[in-house]
Amino acid sequence: MRRTILGLAAAALLACLGPAEAAFPDRPIQVVVPYGAGGPVDMVARILAPCMTTRLGQPVVIVNRAGANGDIGALSVKNARPDGYTLLFHASALTIMAALIDNPPMDVRRDFEPIMKVATAIQGVYVPSALPVQTLPEMIARIRANPGALNYGSTGPGSVNQLATEALSVASGGLNIVHVTYAxxxxxxxxxxxxxxxxxxxxxxxxxxxxxxxxxxxxxxxxARERLPQRANVPTLAELIPEMAPWVGMLWYGYFAPAGTPPEIVRQIHGAVAACLDDPETRAGLRRAGYEDQQIAGLGPDEFRATLEPEIARLRELGRRANITLR
Structure with missing residues (x-):
């Protein structure tokens, strides 16, 4: 009888406690890329996905949700359940939006939990080979000698192309060159x-x-932070114009979770990404895609978060000085 009573008491206690919560993760994880397949953001996410699958023990599935300059995919993650099963792999467009748009549809500081800043892209400064300039100082001199007669290209207002060129202009004391966009x-x-x-x-x-x-x-x-071994004859912008040093790594890629995701889940995902960045096969894949070791950022949640506010302030000031306004 005593055993029966104890058994009934234990069963009642378990019923009150409810079912045990499954350990994370217990099902596939979606990583939303807010751009089309085949682009640089998508490419880096797909290089990391197989290793992430191994480390987390569940399939990590890349979902391309493009449109509205990345807003559609990012908003879908912002509004997802903060349980770690829907992540965002995005780029520096998030800080550009926070800096240059009044009342943006989302704010990277408020609506997302940073997990890891994975990598930065290295931008090159290019001119037509037919143009008789061999160095950046020669190109700047040519722009100054022909105010308003030369053009620079970007993929649109607020793009990293435009912001990098305007940063170069500001750092050079102001260049009168016409902006041409390529939507x-x-x-x-x-x-x-x-x-x-x-x-x-x-x-x-x-x-x-x-x-x-x-x-x-x-x-x-x-x-870039330093010259590349395979292009040792090409100087960095900061070598030529020290004021460009703060703009190294303008284009970056990183993982985010919806705001409110439990810290222990953020730490677990961060641990998986960090292990993948140390994985020889994954690093080899990144190198084949053109990402050198100096481009691997590897900033964890707290470090990544600490970069956001200063970057937004720097971009906002650049927008003010270069008269860049978005919607």
């Missing part, structure tokens, strides 16, 4: 550069490699 993206912009329709582009080195290989454009400098 269809980098390929038509580089085609115009090769044809001499525009005379200057700052863009992701990986995305410009095919155009550079044609011999029809020339690289004058790199927006």
């Amino acid at each position: 269809q993206g980098t390929p038509p912009m580089l085609t115009s550069l090769m044809q001499g329709e525009i005379q200057l582009v700052l863009t992701d080195m990986n995305g410009a490699q095919a155009a550079l290989d044609t011999g029809r454009i020339r690289m004058l400098a790199l927006n």
Whole structure:
């Protein structure tokens, strides 16, 4: 009888406690990329996904949810349950939005939990090969000698191309050069550069490699922390113009979770990403995609969060000085 009473008491206690909560993760994890398949953000996310699957013990599935300059995908994660099963792999567009848009549809500081800043892209400074300049100082001198006569290209207002070029202008004391936008993206912009329709582009080195290989454009400098071994003759922007040092790594990629995601889940996902960045096979994949060791950021949640406010303030000041306003 005593055993029966104890058994009934234990059963009643378990019923009150309810079912045990499953350990995270116990089902597939979606990583939303807010751009189309095949682009640089998507490419880095897909390089990391197989290792993330192994480390977390559940499939990590890349979901491309493009549209509205990345807003559609990012908003879907902002509004997702903060349980770790829906993540965002985004880029520096999040800080640009917070800096340059009044009443943005989301705020990276409020609506997301930073998990890890994974990598930065290195931007090259390119001119048409037919243009008779061999160095960046020569190009700046040519712009000054022909105010308003030369053009630079970007993929649109508020793009990293535009912001990098305007940062170069501000750091150089102001350059009178006309902004030409290419809403269809980098390929038509580089085609115009090769044809001499525009005379200057700052863009992701990986995305410009095919155009550079044609011999029809020339690289004058790199927006990198240090010279690249494979391009040891190409100076960094900060070497030539020290005021450009704060703008190294303008284009970055990183993981976020919806605001309110439990800290222990954020730490677990961060641990998996950190392990993947140390994984030789994953690092080899990143190198094949053009990401050198100096581009791997590896900033954890607290470090990543600490970079956001200063970056937003710096971008807001650049927008003010360069008169850049968005919607």
